[in-house]
Amino acid sequence: MPIQVIPDRSGLRENSFASDLISYFEDNESSLCLGNCYVFYDFPILTNEDNTLLRASVLLISENKGLTLFGTTLARTGDVESIDTDDEILDELYSLIYSKLIKYRELRENRKELSFSFETILYAPGFDNYTGDLLSLAINRFGELKAVYKKIDNTINSNTINKIISIVDGSVVLPRPKLRKNVTSGSKGDLVNKLEAEITTFDNKQRHGYMQHNTGVQRIRGLAGSGKTVILAMKAALAHLENPNATILLTFYTKSLYQLVQ
Structure with missing residues (x-):
């Protein structure tokens, strides 16, 4: 590999x-x-x-x-x-x-x-x-x-x-659903556990999205639930680390996202 x-x-x-x-x-x-x-x-x-x-x-x-x-x-x-x-x-x-x-x-x-x-x-x-x-x-x-x-x-x-x-990479802090217990290997419950575990970690494209140093406009595209808001929040956090005195404006449409962004 x-x-x-x-x-x-x-x-x-x-x-x-x-x-x-x-x-x-x-x-x-x-x-x-x-x-x-x-x-x-x-x-x-x-x-x-x-x-x-x-x-x-x-x-x-x-x-x-x-x-x-x-x-x-x-x-x-x-x-x-x-x-x-x-x-x-x-x-x-x-x-x-x-x-x-x-x-x-x-x-x-x-x-x-x-x-x-x-x-x-x-x-x-x-x-x-x-x-x-x-x-x-x-x-x-x-x-x-x-x-x-x-x-x-x-x-x-x-x-x-x-x-x-x-x-x-910071994905350890993402909210994780509770694993389904007493599931057999290959069962639907086991597959859902694996899928949810995969969703709550970053793939390379997501890591690139927030780790990349970009001084211009950057567009992040993805389906609903693909992690766009998380990537944006991570990018804002890194921007704050590098520029602690800068004013960073982060906007979103729903109140339910506030807790996740925070």
């Missing part, structure tokens, strides 16, 4: 190092033994306690290798201050994502640990022979990734992967 990039690359901010990383994963998926793999590019976007905006360069979710959060740095050899700063930012992003994941019992090994590997790697192609102490592993050549992933053997099932993705 080809690596799924979330969202697709068109319309996103240009980060050549992150783009190069994704291309490397796509070209070496088999030799890295990634299995089913999803890559968030330029996402998630989070804020810390000081309301500073932090943006992940690449977050890789692999069936066989767990999670890897990648940071990128423009630091050149000798620029210790810059690489240390970028390493601290990466560690802060890691802590924010970890705190979201650890809330869910099905993702925990115990109260303090996740049930899967979660690593951080700082890609620094312009920095050689760093001798200081970094919080994350620093690499400057893609070839080093093979040695890193060779040491990780951490299979996670599809349900866990889907849960992680829903937490990262």
Whole structure:
């Protein structure tokens, strides 16, 4: 199964190092033994306690290798201050994502640990022979990734992967109907459960709809119940994160949508 990039690359901010990383994963998926793999590019976007905006360069979710959060740095050899700063930012992003994941019992090994590997790697192609102490592993050549992933053997099932993705993309907060209990596999009740579970998660087109950076007019089309209002609300939330002092006007026709948008 080809690596799924979330969202697709068109319309996103240009980060050549992150783009190069994704291309490397796509070209070496088999030799890295990634299995089913999803890559968030330029996402998630989070804020810390000081309301500073932090943006992940690449977050890789692999069936066989767990999670890897990648940071990128423009630091050149000798620029210790810059690489240390970028390493601290990466560690802060890691802590924010970890705190979201650890809330869910099905993702925990115990109260303090996740049930899967979660690593951080700082890609620094312009920095050689760093001798200081970094919080994350620093690499400057893609070839080093093979040695890193060779040491990780951490299979996670599809349900866990889907849960992680829903937490990262925000769909975990969508209202979910109660599952029908005591249904047999393949029955109508089972099929309805699966359909409702699918509806309450984002597909790639929906993710692209709200993650895409767009400075002009964007039109979102879809059938009734396809999630247009949710996508619009998510887009407004991201716009607020990036521009907290901006005035954002969001209009809708029915009072019943207020709770959903809120």
